[in-house]
Amino acid sequence: MTTSKMANLKRPNLSVEVAGIKMRNPVMPASGTFGYGEEYTPFLDLNQLGAVVTKGLSLRPKAGNAMPRITETVSGMLNAIGLQNVGIDAFIRDKVPFLSRFETPVIVNFFGNSLEEYGEVAARLNDISAIAGVELNISCPNVKQGGIVFGTDPAAASEVVSLVRSRLQKPLIVKLTPNVTDITVIARAVEEAGADAICCINTLTGMSIDVRSRKPSLANKTGGLSGPAIRPVAVRMVYQVAQTVKIPVIGVGGIVNAMDALEFLIVGATAVQVGTANFIDPTAMISVIDGIEQFCIDEGMDDIHQLIGSLQL
Amino acid sequence: MTTSKMANLKRPNLSVEVAGIKMRNPVMPASGTFGYGEEYTPFLDLNQLGAVVTKGLSLRPKAGNAMPRITETVSGMLNAIGLQNVGIDAFIRDKVPFLSRFETPVIVNFFGNSLEEYGEVAARLNDISAIAGVELNISCPNVKQGGIVFGTDPAAASEVVSLVRSRLQKPLIVKLTPNVTDITVIARAVEEAGADAICCINTLTGMSIDVRSRKPSLANKTGGLSGPAIRPVAVRMVYQVAQTVKIPVIGVGGIVNAMDALEFLIVGATAVQVGTANFIDPTAMISVIDGIEQFCIDEGMDDIHQLIGSLQL
Amino acid sequence: MSVNRTELLKEKGEQMQNYNTIILSNQEVSPGYFRMRILAPGFGAKARSGQFLMFRVQHLLLPLLRRPFGIFRVGLLPPDCEGMPPKEYVEILYKVVGGGTRIMSELHHGDHVELLGPLGNGFTSGAVKKVKILVGGGIGLVPLYMLASELVTQSPVRLLMGGRTRDDILAVTEFERLGVETYVSTDDGSLGEEGMVTEALKRKLVRFPDAEVYACGPMPMLKAVRDICYKRGVSLQVSLEAHMACGVGACLGCVVKGAAHTEETPQYLCCCKAGPVFMAETLDWGKIDTDDKSCGGCA
Amino acid sequence: MSVNRTELLKEKGEQMQNYNTIILSNQEVSPGYFRMRILAPGFGAKARSGQFLMFRVQHLLLPLLRRPFGIFRVGLLPPDCEGMPPKEYVEILYKVVGGGTRIMSELHHGDHVELLGPLGNGFTSGAVKKVKILVGGGIGLVPLYMLASELVTQSPVRLLMGGRTRDDILAVTEFERLGVETYVSTDDGSLGEEGMVTEALKRKLVRFPDAEVYACGPMPMLKAVRDICYKRGVSLQVSLEAHMACGVGACLGCVVKGAAHTEETPQYLCCCKAGPVFMAETLDWGKIDTDDKSCGGCA
Ligand SMILES: Cc1cc2nc3c(=O)[nH]c(=O)nc-3n(C[C@H](O)[C@H](O)[C@H](O)COP(=O)(O)OP(=O)(O)OC[C@H]3O[C@@H](n4cnc5c(N)ncnc54)[C@H](O)[C@@H]3O)c2cc1C
Ligand SMILES: Cc1cc2nc3c(=O)[nH]c(=O)nc-3n(C[C@H](O)[C@H](O)[C@H](O)COP(=O)(O)OP(=O)(O)OC[C@H]3O[C@@H](n4cnc5c(N)ncnc54)[C@H](O)[C@@H]3O)c2cc1C
Ligand SMILES: Cc1cc2nc3c(=O)[nH]c(=O)nc-3n(C[C@H](O)[C@H](O)[C@H](O)COP(=O)(O)O)c2cc1C
Ligand SMILES: Cc1cc2nc3c(=O)[nH]c(=O)nc-3n(C[C@H](O)[C@H](O)[C@H](O)COP(=O)(O)O)c2cc1C
Ligand code: FES
């Protein structure tokens, strides 16, 4: 099949622009599965990726949850890392110099425990030239308001996005939680509040039990479900969101290979993120990029945009 | 390990009561995966099950969706059968006589496309003595009210449950959809509206794409995700609901073997349903029953109630 | 009050069974096509031509669902040691098309597998002595072999076999050994005549206008065969494919539209229970929406 | 502006690599315990004792995550034919405890596997000539073999090996062949002394009060060993286990509490990156909450 279209020898254009960030291809890691970029350099060249997305950062260092923090489920994993991170200062001091050595745009994922914290982190990040854009994780509870998760309520989502927008000139990607009744309502709210792009989905809340001990497998009781198990839910939500908003959508959830990534592009994602699969195969993203390119060649496409949103109904 | 507790030779009591329905063990099929009971009689004895749960019924026969209706995903399947069923009259005429020949309680799953329809079906079912109880599927859209899904809105859920309750003396189990932000809100609403038990979860909405043709794998575009992939989400929701309501909870979602079923019992389910696994192994429910019994013996329990809700935190 | 299961099965005439068994052999017979023999005591006595089985690829839940395969043939192998009964087997013939069949192709003698069967309604034999024309497209020839072996005892049988290339033409010598006259055509002319198997069918029907036709293959081929038979008033039985989860009529995932189907009063028939073999006139050919991709097919 | 990857790796001294390779052998050496040799050219030159690897059981996504295993030893096998270079292998020694290790136990010579390694920080050799006491509990002996082979060249080495029954005592003769004096104890007395390995340690430390101790095994054993060494001011290195997803410090799933840990200013160390070998004094022993179930352990 590959050779049948050999005539088309020109390599297809895979570059995309998301929220004003130019990427050489639409493939990047999902936050929290690629550390701060450095951890995977023995296995792949960061310059080959569309972008690098960091572990979620907060204003101050965050310790994270007690152990155990991860457990395997059928075709998925649950994690309750608890957003452990070095904090914004250490990130700027220790990680940014390394990341600046690559051509690949750096997207910083961040969160806050209150509205104010979100605003402060945004302001800090705005000053760092090495950062191409930010990804706002709104799957966190607002500790000051009874712990309601920002991303599950359109008003709260809108409020936090507006605030961040007001403190930030950089491209703003908002990452949505799938644990909602209607993701299009949240998507519309964050678009109106000034998001430049939407990333979905974050993990589905799940739980697993160690039957012998009768204890939850995770110290935190519940955790976030990721991996191939959740892909159908992610594809559905990306489809719904892409139908709803005008800003670009980044698809994430259960991508392991190029075919998986293509599902997201076809339903309208402009780019994709690979998460759990990095753990299974540290070069997974490279295979995804190569596979997308090969698919374009096989199908006689010279630009990835012919593929994006090409769903046939 | 099995032999280490040989002293305990008495068989443990596995019988449970759900919504006033007495079952010889806590294992029954999930609606829509076991036809009307007859289809699986070549492989297992219906008298061995805790209960039989029928395919969802509606007032009039329902044709269901166009093909393809099912597709496999990683450790899961998507279905968009479209609630095809023979309708309540044909069920009473053709299926009830067969089901009446067994000792096992028959639970009829049903749905409506409007409030009135729900009420009418309830009234019809109330008159049939061979039916031990009903399971109300509220994952359907209210076609008369802009298509909002009853089970995703506490007020709508409450309304439909109240109506059905007023037309029905039989035990009433309400089956919840997992596609909501906070399942405890819905659970509380249906408890207050008169449900005798809650069954959760129905399928997660998902989508998958045939990359070559760029078409959705299902004619209906989206479908319901079931199977082992969703189990962590189901366990989490059953845990949350069992913490919230006083009525019994039936756990369903991704159960394949006894260990899976035990997770649900431990987090507080009084009984469990096996769905997709019936397709993989038509005797799956028998293995689940045997495995639960063996576990009780191994752990020196003489009654399944020592296991139910035994989560250690 | 309660019913006894054994009586119930007798009363219903149910034959299907779940076999926990092993593979006897699994060989590539043409590039991408494999034949697998599976130990299945008692299966042969129950199976009728056109029926199928649901095959569980591995005990691991990958793939999750069972895969449907036609019964190619049933038979006996000599026992491993003298005095033992011969080994009854069922044989399937499959094409590697996706994840499940790929894993199948890597299984070996002795590997543990499960199968559910025999399932569904098979072919009906038709009038004795009348010429029978079997039309097979690619892997669609599978259910025709057992059918042929039943038919040859009472009628002249012709097989029209089509495929994309020579690699897609399978088991022809075995049909010939049964005494079936076979005609082969391929899209690229690499074996037999170049062209479509439907052209051969038209010619045959000129010679044998009251023949009875049996067809299995990709949906476009079946539609063409049906048009040809319909116009000529020729009796046709077709074996269909549909995505299946249960194989026993419980999930309603595998339906096809019946002849009485309309948008207002839909008639959906379970391919696994009412089929997979249907009399052509019982189906809605205008709109049958069995997913074309999913046909066994020449491709 | 941009950096060259090869330079970068040199600059960082990174040694780890993903090997797409095959199994050379996989044998059950004691009930439930297997040794697997995996072809890994170049691995041996990089690996240090106490490091581990992440093993991908099958190319299929089942199990989903890789499994961490200590490096038991590295070595060379004679080439298949003359003139070829010898085959470099890495050997792991594992216990079947769950789904992943069960599938591993069914793999054969020639099966394709992937491994990521060598990963983590290994043991440090300590003072030349000082007596080294290695304490192993069950499968916890794995990282001690390579350590012993490094230490014997410069110091007297003693192995105290504990297990539940004789079946849990592995590879003792191989340690002896290195010139290591070994003492065995089992819970049921079925091999060596009846009792806990920690009792043997106390006795040894009376004789060699300035010995250096290295331990690997289930957490209760490690805690007891740590208490014994702490009270006596003896230097201790421990190798820990934790549930791991990535093995390279990216997921933060595998942390243990550091000595400076408090509720207010938590100190979490990645077991895969800062460990798996730690100097005992760098850890918070009061509250280390490495999940007890997950220890290789005698049990
Ligand atoms: C009654 C019947 C008899 C069949 N007999 C044969 C036979 O004798 N030889 C043979 O090679 N094939 C036969 N098929 C088709 C065979 O079932 C599929 O090729 C096989 O299921 C593909 O599995 P996969 O995992 O390799 O493909 P994938 O595409 O990865 O499968 C994904 C899903 O789609 C389903 N699927 C894919 N293709 C088909 C199809 N054509 N029909 C139904 N479901 C499909 C699979 O069962 C699975 O659930 C038959 C199908 C039916 C319904
Ligand atoms: C650094 C390190 C070195 C190890 N070295 C060895 C060794 O040399 N020999 C050996 O037999 N075992 C060793 N283990 C333990 C080994 O990783 C587990 O026994 C194995 O992962 C169990 O997999 P499973 O699928 O059979 O079990 P399951 O319980 O089904 O696994 C489920 C999940 O839990 C994880 N898990 C289960 N037990 C452990 C454990 N004890 N430690 C970490 N994760 C666990 C698995 O990796 C998997 O993600 C080591 C663990 C670590 C962290
Ligand atoms: C270990 C782990 C840590 C994660 N940490 C973060 C995080 O810090 N911020 C965030 O927005 N998402 C985080 N995620 C979610 C992922 O970015 C991604 O949305 C999710 O895992 C689904 O993608 P996948 O199925 O490809 O893994 C984390 C996921 C995992 C598995
Ligand atoms: C083919 C199929 C048909 C179903 N039909 C119904 C139905 O009619 N009514 C209903 O309440 N749930 C229906 N369900 C949902 C199941 O009852 C169950 O809630 C869900 O499949 C999750 O369980 P499982 O993972 O064990 O399959 C159906 C599920 C499947 C797979
Ligand atoms: S496959 Fe389930 S009804 Fe036919």
Ligand code: FES
């Ligand atoms: S296993 Fe991922 S950080 Fe250690």
